[in-house]
Amino acid sequence: MKKKLFKCLSIALVLVTFLVGCGSVTPQESNEDALKVGLVVAGSLGDRSFYDSSNEGLNMAIEKLGIIGKVLECKKDISVYKDQLIQASNISDVVVVMGFEFYDVIQEVAKEFPNKKYIYIDDIIKGVDNIACIDYKENEGSFLAGALAAMKTETGKIGMVGGKDVPVIRNFQIGYEAGAKYINSDIKVETIFAGNFKEPQKGKECALTLYSKGVDIIFQAAGKTGKGVLEAAKDANKLAIGVDVDQRYISPHNIVASMVKAVDLSIFESLEKIQNNGFEAGKVYEYGIKENGVYMSYGSDDMTKLVDDETKAKIDDLSKKIISGEIEVPEVK
Structure with a gap:
């Protein structure tokens, strides 16, 4: 009985950790089997640009795919890049990493967590089996x-x-x-x-x-x-x-x-592919005009x-x- 109670409390703790800072709780977020995603950004939300777009992609996946998501901001503090990646890796199935600043540290951390999937946004890394990259044209x-x-x-x-x-x-x-x-x-x-x-x-x-x-x-x-x-x-x-x-x-x-630059779309599509077992780790996914990854918008x-x-x-x-x-x-x- 005590062991079962301890197990339930442990699961609850993991879910609470994910939900902190993620906004309102949706019904899907109570599902312990849901895909858990950590979004690590080199800067901070509120830029009304690159980082906010990544958060929109995460929120879209929370709403439409039922994933559990958490955002970890580094606020351009190089001293916390590795710690935030490690934290995300400990509590996530998938870690989405935003920023060229992570080029070296993501390769180091990904090797320490070989069973986790990493999606590296806006740069290309080859030769690390559990890092897939999204490259925009x-x-x-x-x-x-x-x-x-x-x-x-x-x-x-x-x-x-x-x-x-x-x-x-x-x-x-x-x-x-x-x-x-x-x-x-x-x-x-x-x-x-x-x-x-x-x-x-x-x-x-x-x-x-x-x-x-x-x-x-x-x-x-x-x-x-x-x-x-x-x-x-x-x-x-x-x-x-x-x-x-x-x-x-x-x-x-x-x-x-x-x-x-459709960061939101590319993150959502990547997480959807992971749920459907159609996402290839180690691959570079390109988003140009043909893929609706870049385009002009007029308000x-x-x-x-x-x-x-x-x-x-x-x-x-x-x-x-x-x-x-x-x-x-x-x-x-």
Whole structure:
């Protein structure tokens, strides 16, 4: 009797651990056999971009697949990356890992937990059997953003504010420049790297610098730092292009569109495959335009239209040409 009681208490403790910080309890979350998923983010929620999109994917899986989920935030503190991964591994069947910052530590931790599955978002690791990677073709989506910027600019000068000067952000940059040049070979494209992904004020300073140089539309690929870019667009009465999620709602009179990177969709689809035994550990899953992994979004119908139907049709045509291979978008990853 005591052993049975102890076992029940242990199961309850595991469930309580998972439910802390995960919002309201759904009926599925009381199922001890449900798939348990830990989402570890290098930064923190509330960026209205990359990390929030991952959380939306987790919540979608909680609602539609009945999984149990927990988010562990590292708040860009490198000293806790490994500890948070270990904690997630101890209480999860699957660990979703968000951020290039985990490249080394995830390989170390995954080898310590060979029976757990890891989904590494936004980078590629090969040769570790229990790590599957999701790689986005942000260069393809950024090509569309660059083409749109080139069609919207009145000064012939467009800009981009990136977070850190790292390969994934360079992939945004090279696609953005290629798309702009495809529309207008003489266009001027200026990029500033803010140096981090967590300081909106720094992003605002970078954007205002570009606007002062005659740039009239800026694409931001800078996480929480990018919130400052969007604020600068509003303050300077200029234009901006959002990233990762549809950010038009933040300032619908200044944000013309967003290059969506469907982190939420890719996480949901991956967890669905795991439930259906169709997910291959060790594989790299690619999400480009063809897979609906990157695309342009123009806000809701009740917002002021800043991109006309003719321009949207041209962007759609470019998407089709990228899918068919008629347009080959350069990449740096």
